[in-house]
Amino acid sequence: MSNYRLVLGLEIHFHVKTTRKMFCGCSADIYEADPNTHTCPTCLGLPGALPVPNLEAIKKVQLLGLALNCELNKTSLFDRKHYFYPDLPKGYQISQYKYPLCKEGFLELASGKKIEIDRIHMEEDTAKSFHEGQYTLLDFNKSGMPLGELVTKPVITSTDEAVEFSKKMQELIKLLGVGDADMEKGQLRLEANISLRTPEMEEQRRLPDYKVEIKNINSFKFMENAVTAEMIRQQELLEKGERVVQENRGYDEATKTTVPQREKEEAHDYRYFPEPDIPPMLFSEEYVTELKKQIPELPEQIERRLVRTYSLTSKQATFFAHASNVDLLHKLESFIEANIDPQEAAKNLINRPETRELSANEFSQKLKAQEARITDESVLTPYVQEVIDEYGEVVVDYRNGKENSIEFLVGMVMRKTKGKADAEVSRKLLKSML
Numbered sequence: 001m002s003n004y005r006l007v008l009g010l011e012i013h014f015h016v017k018t019t020r021k022m023f024c025g026c027s028a029d030i031y032e033a034d035p036n037t038h039t040c041p042t043c044l045g046l047p048g049a050l051p052v053p054n055l056e057a058i059k060k061v062q063l064l065g066l067a068l069n070c071e072l073n074k075t076s077l078f079d080r081k082h083y084f085y086p087d088l089p090k091g092y093q094i095s096q097y098k099y100p101l102c103k104e105g106f107l108e109l110a111s112g113k114k115i116e117i118d119r120i121h122m123e124e125d126t127a128k129s130f131h132e133g134q135y136t137l138l139d140f141n142k143s144g145m146p147l148g149e150l151v152t153k154p155v156i157t158s159t160d161e162a163v164e165f166s167k168k169m170q171e172l173i174k175l176l177g178v179g180d181a182d183m184e185k186g187q188l189r190l191e192a193n194i195s196l197r198t199p200e201m202e203e204q205r206r207l208p209d210y211k212v213e214i215k216n217i218n219s220f221k222f223m224e225n226a227v228t229a230e231m232i233r234q235q236e237l238l239e240k241g242e243r244v245v246q247e248n249r250g251y252d253e254a255t256k257t258t259v260p261q262r263e264k265e266e267a268h269d270y271r272y273f274p275e276p277d278i279p280p281m282l283f284s285e286e287y288v289t290e291l292k293k294q295i296p297e298l299p300e301q302i303e304r305r306l307v308r309t310y311s312l313t314s315k316q317a318t319f320f321a322h323a324s325n326v327d328l329l330h331k332l333e334s335f336i337e338a339n340i341d342p343q344e345a346a347k348n349l350i351n352r353p354e355t356r357e358l359s360a361n362e363f364s365q366k367l368k369a370q371e372a373r374i375t376d377e378s379v380l381t382p383y384v385q386e387v388i389d390e391y392g393e394v395v396v397d398y399r400n401g402k403e404n405s406i407e408f409l410v411g412m413v414m415r416k417t418k419g420k421a422d423a424e425v426s427r428k429l430l431k432s433m434l
């Protein structure tokens, strides 16, 4: 792969978690439901049925956009995207073309590289088809489910970056409550647009004049394999002086190669035009300001704050910033608020699970006890010697095999040190001195 450089753009579809579907009143709780039990004239695509946009879904996509540093279009439109397929009986999908909800954002990778986002728009999902022998069966439960689509600019230059970006997107969608992003349920679907260019083209920031789209990527591993296979195929063609055809390809796991699917449509093939049944959506400055307030602190921001404010190591900060550790982050903050040393609090919460059950007060007391505890053998030895001298009978018992009697002696060392002696160290000393 030395001669050519990867140029990759991602399209990420995600189901938006709402109580009802995108343009009708049907319940969006479809994942366990029997086929065709969540349908109405609108999501069945019957003539004359009118769509009513779901504000809950729109807000969630805008919230994601704001978290990804996007600008929200103050005027946003729904458009009809025309194509014919059995799972789309209207003959068009309601989507967005010129005026998506969100535009021009970015997501920062761990390396500091910003992956630019071109747009995030909202659309309706199609029905689901099942092929059985010569028949095709259709389930309309999924038809009209709210779907967001994020499109990056072609700025991704390695499979690692593509996987990291997708994983971060999945985490963010879940963190914001935008969706469940379960890839096995098809709630998060990835598509990769792949082409190669020479180092000179990269220097001149010139893009290749083609791209190959790999659809239906349903796991991160799949993406890694599919992109690698497609890079090898394109490199071989280019080295032979051949042209790479712009098309859709699928990845065949058995042969570890990509295979052609239907030719990619140009945008005009879809004959986009504004959806006449839905007026333009206008969003005020106040609306956007209100929405911005709903964005919680994001993992990267938490990480930076913990390192900057409390001097945690970046490894410790990453632990507390992870979405699944939000309860521990709150615990950490309550400890710090109670004037506990941030380092001590972080170390204990990470390494000693029993600490996680303590209140700030209890933890504070435990720390004080730990500080006061005598563990130094040279300090304890005189106390141990005293106990051995004073309790000769018990010492004899121990030497005659009554092993339990050592606990009495440990107790006496504790009494002499007013409870400050470390029991473990005292026991060890007693054993060695007896």
Ligand SMILES: [Zn+2]
Pocket: 021, 024, 025, 026, 038, 039, 040, 041, 042, 043, 044, 144
């Ligand atoms: Zn419906």
